[in-house]
Amino acid sequence: MEITKICCIGAGYVGGPTMAVIAQKCPHIQVTVVDLNEERILAWNDKNTNNIPIYEPGLDTIVAEARGRNLFFSTEVDKAIDEAQIIFISVNTPTKTYGKGKGMAADLKYIELCARQIARVAKSDKIVVEKSTLPVRTAEAIKSILDSTGNGVQFQILSNPEFLAEGTAVQDLLNPDRILIGGDTTEEGQKAIQALVDVYSNWVSSEKILMTNVWSSELSKLTANAFLAQRISSINAMSELCEKTGADVNEVAKAIGMDSRIGAKFLKASVGFGGSCFQKDILNLVYIAKSYGLNEVADYWEQVIIMNDHQKRRFSNNIVQTLYNTVADKKITFLGWAFKKDTNDTRESAAIYVANDLINEHANIAVYDPKVSRKKILSDLDYLETRTSEENGKSIFTFGDPYLSCEKAHAIAVLTEWDEFVHYDWQKIYDGMQKPAFVFDGRNILNKTELEDIGFVYQAIGS
Ligand SMILES: NC(=O)c1ccc[n+]([C@@H]2O[C@H](COP(=O)([O-])OP(=O)(O)OC[C@H]3O[C@@H](n4cnc5c(N)ncnc54)[C@H](O)[C@@H]3O)[C@@H](O)[C@H]2O)c1
Numbered sequence: 146m147e148i149t150k151i152c153c154i155g156a157g158y159v160g161g162p163t164m165a166v167i168a169q170k171c172p173h174i175q176v177t178v179v180d181l182n183e184e185r186i187l188a189w190n191d192k193n194t195n196n197i198p199i200y201e202p203g204l205d206t207i208v209a210e211a212r213g214r215n216l217f218f219s220t221e222v223d224k225a226i227d228e229a230q231i232i233f234i235s236v237n238t239p240t241k242t243y244g245k246g247k248g249m250a251a252d253l254k255y256i257e258l259c260a261r262q263i264a265r266v267a268k269s270d271k272i273v274v275e276k277s278t279l280p281v282r283t284a285e286a287i288k289s290i291l292d293s294t295g296n297g298v299q300f301q302i303l304s305n306p307e308f309l310a311e312g313t314a315v316q317d318l319l320n321p322d323r324i325l326i327g328g329d330t331t332e333e334g335q336k337a338i339q340a341l342v343d344v345y346s347n348w349v350s351s352e353k354i355l356m357t358n359v360w361s362s363e364l365s366k367l368t369a370n371a372f373l374a375q376r377i378s379s380i381n382a383m384s385e386l387c388e389k390t391g392a393d394v395n396e397v398a399k400a401i402g403m404d405s406r407i408g409a410k411f412l413k414a415s416v417g418f419g420g421s422c423f424q425k426d427i428l429n430l431v432y433i434a435k436s437y438g439l440n441e442v443a444d445y446w447e448q449v450i451i452m453n454d455h456q457k458r459r460f461s462n463n464i465v466q467t468l469y470n471t472v473a474d475k476k477i478t479f480l481g482w483a484f485k486k487d488t489n490d491t492r493e494s495a496a497i498y499v500a501n502d503l504i505n506e507h508a509n510i511a512v513y514d515p516k517v518s519r520k521k522i523l524s525d526l527d528y529l530e531t532r533t534s535e536e537n538g539k540s541i542f543t544f545g546d547p548y549l550s551c552e553k554a555h556a557i558a559v560l561t562e563w564d565e566f567v568h569y570d571w572q573k574i575y576d577g578m579q580k581p582a583f584v585f586d587g588r589n590i591l592n593k594t595e596l597e598d599i600g601f602v603y604q605a606i607g608s
């Protein structure tokens with residue numbers, strides 16, 4: 146089957162960049178990204194590609210090249226579904242905040258709505274691709290909804306999880322480690338797999354395209370995130386032991402990372418991992434394991450989250466303790482609010498939880514982040530429902546200039562590893578601060594010797 150029209154439901158951090166790259170690499174395919182969120186679609190269509198809703202290095206250039214040619218952003222969901230041969234579902238699958246599985250299971254209501262909408266609208270055969278991260282066996286539920294229409298339309302469901310990391314999304318999409326496609330072993334299933342393989346083959350070599358059954362594909366995504374997050378919690382656990390013993394976690398990470406069986410990546414100790422995926426996907430994995438009665442499996446993975454929560458809490462406790470057991474009315478400057486560098490995404494960022502703890506201790510928090518707005522910071526805190534929006538507003542001070550944000554501060558906490566923080570004039574910052582001037586480096590990016598020579602009291606993670 147020659148694919149000429151693709152539609153993607155969900156113009157978020159996955160749908161937007163993924164479809165932009167498909168459109169760039171497949172000029173013969175019309176790619177339409179649809180979303181219910183009008184504001185988001187308007188921003189994707191903004192004449193100035195600096196204003197697209199997602200900040201990812203290189204994304205604006207790709208959008209500028211393909212948009213209007215074969216890449217379209219629209220709120221006309223029905224029309225796009227009707228026209229497309231392949232429909233990607235890239236909607237959000239957050240942790241449930243209500244009912245059975247609250248706080249653990251993935252909320253599949255948006256997925257189900259998509260399936261029902263496709264079932265209602267489709268008049269010709271479609272390949273439906275799960276791009277969102279989903280619990281293993283979700284394809285079964287989607288299939289059941291799609292096959293109940295009685296209108297004779299044939300649907301093939303594929304699982305094609307996305308492995309991009311934010312901040313490097315464009316590079317990850319252009320040069321993926323692998324493309325995973327799960328589908329049925331039937332002849333129709335194999336044809337559908339081949340149609341999707343043909344799309345990716347426009348820029349990904351065949352040895353990187355892996356085909357499995359649907360359940361393996363769905364579960365591989367949760368497994369990959371669990372393994373990645375586990376490495377961070379493992380090194381963070383060691384960081385605490387390093388602090389007690391005089392070992393240095395950076396040295397330990399380097400030493401173990403040189404073992405080719407362990408590998409050097411994802412061993413950076415930090416204030417704790419954030420982002421919309423790791424916690425959500427591990428909690429989902431834990432829930433699935435429990436639902437099959439696999440309590441040891443569930444407990445094993447839950448420990449990754451417990452360790453991460455401990456790491457965030459340890460960081461805020463240490464700030465309070467070091468500042469003579471009180472931060473009340475003190476100015477603590479946060480450099481960074483995003484969950485990692487090179488993204489404007491703040492979901493589950495460690496900064497939110499550290500700020501929340503310090504506001505409980507009556508600190509004033511000054512924030513500078515090159516890509517995150519005051520509105521976003523306040524909504525992140527409001528979401529925790531620890532106190533009123535008004536109270537949050539009175540505790541948070543945001544700055545567009547990093548030097549101003551540090552003026553008269555009692556302490557600086559580095560929450561995101563933005564490159565620019567390393568290159569600041571730290572002498573100038575020191576001169577403007579209260580003394581002793583403390584720096585708590587939650588990302589281990591600053592030069593300890595240089596800072597101590599200036600006069601800072603410098604504390605990193607794990608040394
Ligand atoms: N963010 C990442 O880096 C990443 C990477 C890999 C996989 N994932 C997975 O991809 C999925 C999407 O994540 P995201 O970060 O892009 O989420 P997101 O919240 O940024 O985007 C989802 C979009 O879907 C839209 N939407 C929801 N229901 C809809 C409907 N019925 N019709 C039309 N639009 C609808 C929302 O308005 C939103 O704009 C999740 O399952 C996530 O786990 C995310």
Ligand SMILES: O=c1ccn([C@@H]2O[C@H](COP(=O)(O)OP(=O)(O)O[C@H]3O[C@H](CO)[C@@H](O)[C@H](O)[C@H]3O)[C@@H](O)[C@H]2O)c(=O)[nH]1
Pocket residue numbers: 278307308309310311312370373377410411412413414415416417418419420421422423484485486
């Ligand atoms: O050694 C490390 C590596 C990462 N982090 C932190 O871990 C979090 C997640 O980082 P990263 O994995 O790079 O970004 P995400 O965009 O969350 O990407 C993860 O989650 C995505 C969504 O499922 C997957 O597609 C990706 O493969 C997976 O890496 C961030 O807070 C990082 O600062 C560390 O603390 N130490």
